[in-house]
Amino acid sequence: MDFETRFNELSSKPKDEELLQDLITLQEESLTENDADVYLKTSHLLFDTYVNLGDYDLAASLFFSILKENRFEAYKTVLEIIDKLVGLLLKTEDFVQLESLLKLRERYLTSNSLQQLMQKFYMAVCQEGQKQYLEAIQTLESITDNISNNNLVSKYLKLSMLYIKIKQFDPAKAAFERAKVFDKTMKNEMFYLVASDMAFYDKNYEEAMKQFQAFFIKTKVKSRYLDRFIYISIELGKLGEAWHFYKQYLPKIMSSASKNYRMQYYQAGLVLANKVNDIDEVANLHERILGLDSNSSDIIDSFDGIKTLLSFASSKIKFKTRREVILETYRVLASLSNFERLLYLFPSMDGLVLYTFKKGLLIEKTLTLQQYHNTILEEIINQDLIFHLFTKEEVLKQVDYLTNALFIENQYTSILAYKISSLQLTDGYMITFIEKDRQFDYINRLLQTTKSILDEKLSIQKLIDHHETLHRLSERLLSMKGFGLFRIEDGLLFLQNTLSKQLLEIEKDFIPFEEFQSKIEGPMIYIDDLLRKDHLEINYHKPSEKCLLSIDIWQVEQCIYLLMEDITHEIKNTETLSLLAHLTETYALNTLHALRKNIEAMKEASSLMKFWIQGMNRVILTRQERHKMIEHLRNLIHTSARSHIICLALDEEEGLLLHCTSTDKRVHQRITKEVVEGMNVYFHQNAHIYAGLSVKVGGIILQKNMAFDEILNNIDKTKMIEPDEFDLVYYDKTIITQESKNQMLLDQFQDFISYRTMPLVFSEIVNLLTKKIEGYETHIDPYFIHGTTNEYHKMIHSYHLEKEHFQLNFQTVINHLVKLENETQHTVKMMIDIPLIVLEDFKTVEELTKRLKRYKLDVELVTFKLNHLYQSKEAIESIRYLKEKGCKIAYQLSIYDAIKLVIESPSLVDYVLIDFNEYNESTSKLFDLMNQYRKIQVITININSSEQLSSMMAFKLYQAMGPVLMTITFDELLAKLK
Known part of the structure; x- marks a missing residue:
């Protein structure tokens, strides 16, 4: 008898235990003979028979194995199997398995609105079952209201229940009222259950019971949400009624297909059993609850995990450091499976650097040779294999770097290490410890893919780092020379370096060219004008002042580059020369030019001290008041420094610079103390003029070959450090270290x-x-x-x-x-x-x-x-x-x-x-x-x-x-x- 005839005979028989064995035999034989049509029809009938007999786990296992082994590839065939399996898992409420199945189903969805709608409803049910209430709310809220009234009522009642779960009662009530808009007579019995839940959380237990009883009368399925009656009765103090109800419905619940309803009922029963001190029932319920604990989901096929990794690999995220690359890659990897330990290991000058991925973070530790000697980490580095697999037996021969003892039996089934290379050089090792080998093949595929991603992204990161280093060097060179670099492209002016932003006093990375034009004083400059010139000077209005900009221009492909320098200071130097001469003559002070010559002429070590007048009131002093103040400061410095003075110069900021022969810090400290105390007395005596002013002193020991501009810049950095009273702040290793830190x-x-x-x-x-x-x-x-x-x-x-x-x-x-x-x-x-x-x-x-x-x-x-x-x-x-x-x-x-x-x-x-x-x-x-x-x-x-x-x-x-x-x-x- 051929397979088709046998199947037709079996399909007319009752779905019982006798049919079950005949179907299994026919399924196996049709598979051996490659009769795909009979195998498919037999599998569907076998699935239906399992369901009819209440053996839901075997029914699910049958279709999961067909999907995992890719027995069929036709779109309609696979989707029919998936949808049938989804229906079963919704009935049994096995949410862990359902989630992995829905991810697979997503790949088979068309633009059909009903398919998309049901997928979202299924996912929301799945998320609620796994207590992912926020995610379930977001999924339901993403469903638009252009669906049937029945579906809208289901959507908003479910939203109301979810908001109650997260204790957000206002949105819960709003969703409940919204559901009423689409079912004014409240035909749907779930209205009464939601009303009961809201009354319960408002601690109105009498009303909660009244609404639950209305729900119970109206619902056709008497095995759903029965835990509510128990909880409400406990709050009302009616333990006897609750216990009678619990015992009455327990047999019905135990035979229910829904794992979720059984779990809820058992948990409510456990609370009640503890209240009435029934020790035997407490033990029974603990056992039933443990039996229902969800297992981890099956991997239906590895494509979803690989797809996630490939999606990450194709992302255009720019990583600044090796650590960022590894962290973000491991975050994606960890979302796809559970890893007991996930490590990244690479050598450094101090030993081995070990990154341990834990709870979304990379914990860094440097291991010395003593710490990793003779451990599994040393074995991985010494072997230097592209892929190194330690089997369960080999793991037991290795020493754990955490305990410095051999690994314990049954602790890990395998340890996998992958060599990561960037630009054809070894960067480090990705290492993972696997506790169970049930998903070994899937995890190995994920890790092989991750290795390729790390190889590529670390290579790209090194190249980017190299180019950025060159960019930083060029930017530093331009900044040191006082140039701002700009680029004009597509009508926008891009500010290419830090000095360009300082030059125009703009924080943005780019501005419309018209905005730049609007602040030019004089003839308007157009982009076409720039194409015909290689240099020009313009008057420009910054937010703080007007300045004169010198601009060099050149073109690369479709971009125009501008190199700008603020030459206002150079022009003003000639204008202010007479004023500086007047000031230096008035105070008998040297100019900065003279100070520079003195410092460059020194053949022995010397020092420079700077005295600032600080305080907001300084800016409102008259010229005469400022002159008197600086004259008094000059006299105090002359009196205190005496024979140590080489040169006393006026700085542009109206501070005084003292060039000293002595490098003895005790001499500097004495000068500082005497000058600060003297100026404090002067400010106090003339408080009506100089209130709120003080003197700050910084110092630097001068060595040979120190550039004058560098000396002034470094001594200015001491102004930012807060000293103890009368203390001199030196530019020394402390400030340099602090800058680095x-x-x-x-x-x-x-x-x-x-x-x-x-x-x-x-x-x-x-x-x-x-x-x-x-x-x-x-x-x-x-x-x-x-x-x-x-x-x-x-x-x-x-x-x-x-x-x-x-x-x-x-x-x-x-x-x-x-x-x-x-x-x-x-x-x-x-x-x-x-x-x-x-x-x-x-x-x-x-x-x-x-x-x-x-x-x-x-x-x-x-x-x-x-x-x-x-x-x-x-x-x-x-x-x-x-x-x-x-x-x-x-x-x-x-x-x-x-x-x-x-x-x-x-x-x-x-x-x-x-x-x-x-x-x-x-x-x-x-x-x-x-x-x-x-x-x-x-x-x-x-x-x-x-x-x-x-x-x-x-x-x-x-x-x-x-x-x-x-x-x-x-x-x-x-x-x-x-």
Whole structure:
């Protein structure tokens, strides 16, 4: 009898156990004989028989194996199998398997709107089942409203349920009301279930029960959402009714196809069993729940993972460093499978650098020879194979670099190492540790593809780095010579180097050429004019002043290049020569030209000191007042320096430059002290004229062959360093080291910006009365900083990056708050520093509250902390706005400033942070006064011991923060709340 006849006979039989064995035999034989048509029809009938007998796992396994082995390639055939399998997994609610299947289904979707719609509904159900509530909401909200009324009702009722899950009741109610628009009579029974859920979360348990009973009466399927009855009954204290209901419906639930409904019912039953102290039922339920735990999904085919990697490989992301390339590549790789350990290893001057990928970050560690000697890492480097596979047996012979002991049996089934090359040279090794070998082939394909991507991207990164190094050198050369480089292309003027931006006082990378034209004084210059010239000079209006620009012009292909130099100073030199002569004659001072000659003529080491007059009032002094002040400064320097003076010159900034024979720092310190003290007395005696002025002194030891311009530049850098009283600041290794460290910290901050996140730690704010944690203050994690946090914040200040730093910090806090709410169902209060530059920009402040709203976060979760009493009109307006929107405001102040604040502006403050060291008997009355303002809470900071905590109680101050309390990372916080 041929296969077709046998199949026709079997298809007419009842779908029972007897048919099952005959179908399996026919399926195997038709496969052996390559009869694809009978094999396909037999597989469908076998699938239906498994489903009819309730053996859903075998039915799913049958179709999954057909898909994995690529038995069929025809579009309609494959899609029919997928859709049938999707229907089964929706029924069993096996969301892990369903997710991998939906990813495969995506490749077979046409532009058919119904197909696209059902795919989104399926994905939303899948995401909800895996508690990815935000993703499910985003998927449903992406479905437009041009669908049937029934589908719209399903969409908005499901949205309402999801918003309740993440405790966002306003959007939940809005979605519920929206669903009513499309089903005014509420025929859909799910209306009553959603109404019950909303009443439950409003703690109106009687109403919740009433609505659930209405749902239960109307629904045809009596095995769905029964956990709700149990939870509501527990809250109403009706444990007997709940227990009777639980026992009554347990047999029906246990035979249900849906794993999800069984899981929900068992979990509710477990809570109830604990309430009624039924120990046996608790044990039974634990066993049932463990039996339902989802297994990891099958890899249906490796194409999806390879497609993701290839998509990343083709992306035009520009990476600055090797670390960035590896980090972003590993982030993509880690999203496709689970790796017990994912490493990147490369040699350095100090040993081996090991990058360990963990939780989306690369943790860097340098291993010395002693640390990696005789370990698996040394074996990988010594063998130097393109691909090195350690099998389970070979792993046991290797030493783990973490423990310096042999690997434990059954710890890893294999370890894979791939040599990564860039520009035909070995760059390093990608290493991964695999715990289970079930997906070995898939993982190996992913890693082979990743190796190729790393080879290419690291080569490109090296080439880019090489070209950028050449670019930086050329830019530095142009900047040293005082030239700004510009390019005109497509009607735009591109500013090619840093000096070009400084020259025109523009921060943008490009501007319309018309904007440049509009600021030219005199005859208008057009692009056509530039094509006919190789040099011109123009008068240009910068925002701060008018200047004269000298421009060299040349053309490359379709671009015009301009090399500009500001020659205003050279022209003005001749105009101001008489004025400088007058000043130098008046004060008996040398010119900079004379000073330069003196320094270049010196055959022995000497020193240069610079004296600045500082203070805002300096700019409003009359010429006569400035002359008197500088004359007094000159006399003090002459008196103090005496025989050490070689030359005393007037700097362009009206500072005085003292060229000294002595290189003895004690002599310099004496001169500094005497001059500063003398000028302070002079300023005090003439306070009506010179109030707010002070003298700053910098110094540099001069060596042979030092360029004069370099000397002046370096001594000017000392102006930025804050000295101790009367101290002289030297340009020495400390400043050079600090410049280098600042650059390193700046690079690190740029990395944070490119990753769009900042590593934070969270300091507990504890209530000593309730023993509860009332919130956390956020700080940058010192573990990730190349230096101290103090150095990091000084760098942020010196580069004027306070605004950018705050924005990144704020976004990181928002991301953490969202994740905490979604994964722990907890709301956590955070305190974050807000700088003055942000408060004075009202648009930025408005955006802060809008951003919180966009992420659906309660504004009261964020407290903005100020470190000063800001008096500017703009800052106060911003603080008022934040308060009106519901944000909390904290100030970290001295006790005296705090009292002034709470008396004058109590409505603008919620918390005051005061150092513990300010607590003493003389200030106790001030704290008593502070406590009268009940709405303002005092938080004591810098608590270093339990004894200090006890002392606080005596002052009736109960909120504390400091080293004695815990500071934790976000991962630790997340684990703690879970």
